[in-house]
Amino acid sequence: MSVPDPDRMLARIGFLDPLAGAIQKRVRRVLAEGGPAAAAAKDLLNGRQLGHPLHPLLTDLPIGAWTASTLLDLVTGRERGLEPASDALIGLGCASGAMAALAGLADWQDSYGSERRVGLAHALLNSSALALFTGALGLRLSGRRRPARPLAVAGYLLATAGAYLGGDLVFRLGTQVNRNAWTEGPGDWRDAAAADEVQPDRLLKCAPDGVPVLLTRIGGRVCAVGSVCPHAGGPLEEGTFAAGVVTCPWHGSRFDLSTGAVLTGPAFTPLPRYQVRVTDQGRVELRQARP
Numbered sequence: 001m002s003v004p005d006p007d008r009m010l011a012r013i014g015f016l017d018p019l020a021g022a023i024q025k026r027v028r029r030v031l032a033e034g035g036p037a038a039a040a041a042k043d044l045l046n047g048r049q050l051g052h053p054l055h056p057l058l059t060d061l062p063i064g065a066w067t068a069s070t071l072l073d074l075v076t077g078r079e080r081g082l083e084p085a086s087d088a089l090i091g092l093g094c095a096s097g098a099m100a101a102l103a104g105l106a107d108w109q110d111s112y113g114s115e116r117r118v119g120l121a122h123a124l125l126n127s128s129a130l131a132l133f134t135g136a137l138g139l140r141l142s143g144r145r146r147p148a149r150p151l152a153v154a155g156y157l158l159a160t161a162g163a164y165l166g167g168d169l170v171f172r173l174g175t176q177v178n179r180n181a182w183t184e185g186p187g188d189w190r191d192a193a194a195a196d197e198v199q200p201d202r203l204l205k206c207a208p209d210g211v212p213v214l215l216t217r218i219g220g221r222v223c224a225v226g227s228v229c230p231h232a233g234g235p236l237e238e239g240t241f242a243a244g245v246v247t248c249p250w251h252g253s254r255f256d257l258s259t260g261a262v263l264t265g266p267a268f269t270p271l272p273r274y275q276v277r278v279t280d281q282g283r284v285e286l287r288q289a290r291p
């Protein structure tokens with residue numbers, strides 16, 4: 001049996017890429033007009049404070065609530081006593097689904113290519129599911145429970161298809177996966193560079209044992225962190241650098257070079273950090289920092 005490739009199928013839908021570009025342009029404008037408050041809100045929605053994206057955490061709520069309400073409706077039929085419980089579950093699913101949509105939009109805004117196309121289809125399916133469940137809830141609360149049922153069933157099917165594409169985004173395309181998750185620095189000291197090449201006003205890239213590392217000097221001390229942006233793999237040596245902070249050239253994440261900490265997203269995991277020593281021969285050596 002051949003495995004479906006959603007991206008190949010979606011690439012044939014001509015309007016997806018132009019629509020994605022138009023939405024990203026509009027969101028970029030809203031973020032620019034919103035200034036620091038909008039940037040802080042996006043940072044929060046990206047999940048930097050959690051150490052991983054907020055979106056998958058929030059998506060569990062509508063999926064669980066809508067599954068439980070669908071089961072309750074199927075099992076209890078017209079038994080009136082449990083209908084308020086099912087209404088409350090649909091309401092919880094709609095409220096948390098709206099929050100999940102916002103967090104997803106914040107993540108998707110920085111995507112491109114296949115990720116952007118599949119992400120948009122994922123969002124369209126889930127937004128349609130949210131609209132159908134919201135409509136079903138309105139009908140139920142106004143006493144029209146019979147016509148509400150097909151809306152909820154259709155919403156549940158769309159949400160399931162959306163969840164499939166969500167899995168495809170993460171597990172096949174690697175969206176929002178820490179790009180340094182499998183990076184292991186040398187366990188023992190390795191030669192990296194000549195000490196006088198490491199200057200406060202520049203970033204020096206080296207690769208002891210094939211591991212990409214950035215070196216710079218902050219307050220006279222040599223600092224070493226990973227050179228690959230954990231968000232989507234941006235080359236930090238090509239980013240802008242000032243006052244001990246490097247800004248990723250791809251989506252603008254900022255990192256403290258002395259600690260590797262993320263100062264602003266969309267990245268959510270710190271850079272790998274390395275211990276450094278300068279030998280009597282004037283060579284910089286480094287090894288993986290111990291936790």
Ligand code: FES
Pocket residue numbers: 110229230231232233234248249250251252253265266267
């Ligand atoms: S690759 Fe996206 S912020 Fe660096």
